[in-house]
Amino acid sequence: MILVIGIGNPARGDDAAGLMVARRIREAAAPCDVTVAELAGDQLALLDAWTGAREVYVIDAVCSGGTPGTVYRFDAAEPLTAHFWHCGTHTFSLADVIELARALGRLPARLTGFGIEGATFEPGAPLSPEVEAAVEAVTALLLRELRENRSRAG
Amino acid sequence: MTNISVPALARVEGEGGLEIVVSDGRVTEARLDIYEPPRFFEALLRGRRYTEPPDITARICGICPVAYQMSSCAAIEDACGVTPPEPVQKLRRLLYCGEWMESHALHVYLLHAPDFLGYESGIHLARDHPDLVHRGLRVKKAGNLLMEAVGGRSVHPVNVKVGGFYRAPDPAKLTALIPAIEQARQEAEATVSWVSTFDFPDFDRDYEFVALRHETEYPITQGRVSSTGGLDITPAEYDAHFTESQVPHSTALHSALDGRTYLTGPLARYSLNSGNLPADVQQAARAAGLGASCTNPFRSIIVRSVELLFACDEALRLIGSYEPPDPPALDVPPRNGTGYGCTEAPRGMLYHRYTITEDGTITDAKIVPPTSQNQKAIEDDLKDFAATRLSLSHERLTWECEQAVRNHDPCISCATHFLDLRLTSGQPAIQAVRRT
Numbered sequence: 128m129i130l131v132i133g134i135g136n137p138a139r140g141d142d143a144a145g146l147m148v149a150r151r152i153r154e155a156a157a158p159c160d161v162t163v164a165e166l167a168g169d170q171l172a173l174l175d176a177w178t179g180a181r182e183v184y185v186i187d188a189v190c191s192g193g194t195p196g197t198v199y200r201f202d203a204a205e206p207l208t209a210h211f212w213h214c215g216t217h218t219f220s221l222a223d224v225i226e227l228a229r230a231l232g233r234l235p236a237r238l239t240g241f242g243i244e245g246a247t248f249e250p251g252a253p254l255s256p257e258v259e260a261a262v263e264a265v266t267a268l269l270l271r272e273l274r275e276n277r278s279r280a281g
Numbered sequence: 282m283t284n285i286s287v288p289a290l291a292r293v294e295g296e297g298g299l300e301i302v303v304s305d306g307r308v309t310e311a312r313l314d315i316y317e318p319p320r321f322f323e324a325l326l327r328g329r330r331y332t333e334p335p336d337i338t339a340r341i342c343g344i345c346p347v348a349y350q351m352s353s354c355a356a357i358e359d360a361c362g363v364t365p366p367e368p369v370q371k372l373r374r375l376l377y378c379g380e381w382m383e384s385h386a387l388h389v390y391l392l393h394a395p396d397f398l399g400y401e402s403g404i405h406l407a408r409d410h411p412d413l414v415h416r417g418l419r420v421k422k423a424g425n426l427l428m429e430a431v432g433g434r435s436v437h438p439v440n441v442k443v444g445g446f447y448r449a450p451d452p453a454k455l456t457a458l459i460p461a462i463e464q465a466r467q468e469a470e471a472t473v474s475w476v477s478t479f480d481f482p483d484f485d486r487d488y489e490f491v492a493l494r495h496e497t498e499y500p501i502t503q504g505r506v507s508s509t510g511g512l513d514i515t516p517a518e519y520d521a522h523f524t525e526s527q528v529p530h531s532t533a534l535h536s537a538l539d540g541r542t543y544l545t546g547p548l549a550r551y552s553l554n555s556g557n558l559p560a561d562v563q564q565a566a567r568a569a570g571l572g573a574s575c576t577n578p579f580r581s582i583i584v585r586s587v588e589l590l591f592a593c594d595e596a597l598r599l600i601g602s603y604e605p606p607d608p609p610a611l612d613v614p615p616r617n618g619t620g621y622g623c624t625e626a627p628r629g630m631l632y633h634r635y636t637i638t639e640d641g642t643i644t645d646a647k648i649v650p651p652t653s654q655n656q657k658a659i660e661d662d663l664k665d666f667a668a669t670r671l672s673l674s675h676e677r678l679t680w681e682c683e684q685a686v687r688n689h690d691p692c693i694s695c696a697t698h699f700l701d702l703r704l705t706s707g708q709p710a711i712q713a714v715r716r717t
Contacts, residue, residue: 138340168343171387175422223404227391230407231414250321250340 129161129273130180130235134187134221136167140252141195141245144262145186147254148241151266152273161273170224174233182276183235184269187221188245188258195246196257198265203229203238241265299686301667308671311663313656313686326646331357331615331637335441338633338648342692344387347380347432348626349648350441351502352633357443359517360620360637363613368606369445370502375455375599376431376438377501377624381592382424382465384627385585388690389472390417393582396684397479413475416468420589423458423465427596430454445610455600462600466593470565473586477569481579482681484666488576488658489541490549493625499557499591500550502624507553508543516621519632525649536654544658545629545651546689547584548575562591578662578688585690615641626651628692652691659689 133149136142146165153163164176177183189199201207206229207222221240228234243265246255254262302310322341326334334353339346351373358365365373390413391403400406407414430450432438440446491512493504506514514522525534537543552574555563566587575584619636629651636645666685670678 136340136343138337167340168346169383169387170343171391171418171421172425174418175425223402226404227407227414230404231411231418251325 128180129158129182129184129276130164130177131161131184131269131273132164132166132173132176132186134166134170134173134185138250140247140249141243141255141258142188142248143254144188144243144245144258145241147262148186148243148265148269151262152269155266155270158273170221171227173221173224174228174231177235177238178233180235182237182239184239184241185221186241186243186265186269188248189242190245190248193244194257195244195255196261197244198261199240199242199244201240201242203234203240241269299663299682301663301682303667303671306671308664308668311660311667313659313663313691323646323648326635326643329643331360331635331641331643332443332613334633334635334643334646335443336439339438339441341648341650344384344692345380345626345628345631347377347428347438347441348624348631349633350438351377351624352622352626352631352648353635354441354443355502355516355622355624356620356633356635357622357637358613358620359622360618360635361443361613361616362618363444363611365445365611366606368604369610371599371603372431372446372449372606373441374502375596375603376428376441378592378596378599379424379427379431381501381588381627382596383421383428384424385589385592386417386421386424386472388627389476389582389585389589390414390421392690393585393687394476394479396687397476397582416471420465420468420472420593423461423593426458426461430458442610444613445606445608447609449605449607449609452603452605455603459597459600462593462596466590466597469586469590469593473565473569473583473590476582476586479582481577482666483577484579484662485576486578486662486665488544488548489538490552490574491538491543491545491654492549492553492630493623494553495557497557499554499595500625501595504623504625506623506630508538509549509552510538510541510543512538516623516632519621519623520634520647523632523649523654525653533653533656534649535657536649537657542657542661543654544689545654546581547588547627547629548578548581549629550625551575551584551587558587558591559594562587562594565590578685581688581690615639619645628652628690629654650692652689655689655691659686659691662686662688 131149131152133145135146137146149163149165166172203225243258243261246257298314300312335350338349338353341349395403395406433440489508489510491508493500494507495504506516522539523536525536528535555573569583571583615637617639622633623630632649634647635643637643662685663682667682
């Protein structure tokens with residue numbers, strides 16, 4: 128199974144970036160062997176969410192002081208040497224959960240992460256234009272990869 | 282000895298920093314820095330429908346959404362003059378047990394135990410002791426399953442509404458959870474024994490404890506607001522006794538009870554209500570070395586574990602006697618007025634107040650989360666704790682002071698929100714900076 132997980136708080140402006148990517152992938156009729164999930168809040172739930180998945184993509188918002196809309200990509204095959212922060216209201220950052228999963232032998236065989244740098248995380252705010260564009264870009268990229276994977280597999 | 286400054290605390294929910302000022306060998310100041318503009322949500326609620334707070338306020342915190350839902354429902358129902366029937370109250374208590382299980386298992390195993398075992402984080406603990414962390418995660422997962430079954434999903438439950446629930450869970454769905462919760466109960470019992478073997482600094486405090494108190498129940502969803510200093514009031518009288526004030530170093534408000542510093546949370550709940558715990562839970566507490574009250578904040582990990590055991594016990598009891606509320610929710614017509622609600626979030630008492638108009642529009646909202654109530658008590662802990670340890674190395678003292686903050690499981694996300702972080706170079710190296 129290929130799993131796409133969008134993470135974020137829909138009530139906190141650009142924090143919803145990951146959720147928006149997940150929704151758009153779902154709306155764009157992702158290949159049938161792709162499951163799309165949304166996660167708001169406790170990121171430790173990832174450990175259960177990705178159990179049994181062969182390949183996982185995780186998309187999350189980031190506030191690291193970079194230019195809003197910047198997209199970061201990482202492959203969890205390499206240990207994440209420092210925190211790849213999510214600035215929502217979570218105890219564990221995405222990097223923490225990945226490293227915890229690695230320590231517990233609960234990482235999926237292949238895990239790719241996308242971080243989208245946010246501009247505003249105010250309650251009730253809409254996505255900023257920069258993040259809206261980044262959400263479009265990540266969605267398009269991911270859909271292309273998912274389809275290429277499928278055609279390779281098929 | 283130099284001053285101690287930790288710009289971003291690890292292992293607290295949200296982001297906060299601490300600063301301790303040492304002058305002439307004495308601690309002159311201890312500050313818990315909380316960064317973000319507060320009260321966004323209160324402003325957001327004004328002008329919204331009176332039915333919306335359970336959904337909106339659940340977004341304040343990813344760890345304790347049920348607490349926000351329950352306090353907001355209680356306050357709005359109070360404003361509307363409605364009291365939901367017992368089956369609804371029991372189902373709410375059951376949902377809340379799920380949240381206590383999730384939150385306490387997370388804190389005990391991944392956030393607090395590493396302090397006592399000398400690990401930098403739960404991840405480091407997991408590398409050396411995966412079985413322990415697996416056990417904590419199993420208990421947490423039992424809480425998730427309960428939240429899913431009653432609340433519709435494990436975070437930000439969608440089944441809660443003013444007056445009750447959208448749908449009453451099917452009894453078979455709850456019965457199916459019994460094996461997982463029974464296992465969690467056994468593992469919670471093992472947790473109590475395990476944490477009782479840790480080494481605790483000798484640091485008893487003269488806290489005034491504040492928690493709900495109930496005649497027969499260990500309080501979760503209801504009770505009178507009580508303190509070890511003799512306070513005994515209804516939630517409606519909260520504002521006459523509790524005041525909040527701004528301090529320069531924090532954007533969370535500091536609370537005081539009739540001008541006094543106080544503490545809410547597991548230590549307070551336990552110390553005011555331990556006699557209402559079931560006999561087997563009381564026995565486990567005694568075996569772990571707890572008396573009827575506990576005033577050493579470092580031992581809060583034992584109290585949290587005892588409450589974890591209680592939450593499993595209580596969930597099993599409530600499932601055993603479950604009758605689906607019919608109808609699942611009372612009709613709650615709006616009326617002009619102000620309502621007050623207090624419930625016991627995992628981290629302590631959570632107060633909500635709403636004023637609504639006859640047509641159901643919210644004109645005023647007030648939310649006082651436990652962490653902002655505890656901020657001053659945490660600072661006092663830090664000041665006194667650091668003062669006895671100035672001979673330690675800077676590194677060691679910093680570590681121990683961080684631990685003194687984590688004793689209270691502060692949910693800084695609730696008290697305020699979050700902190701901006703700055704990437705220094707490339708993607709991994711990240712440093713915390715204060716929001717400007």
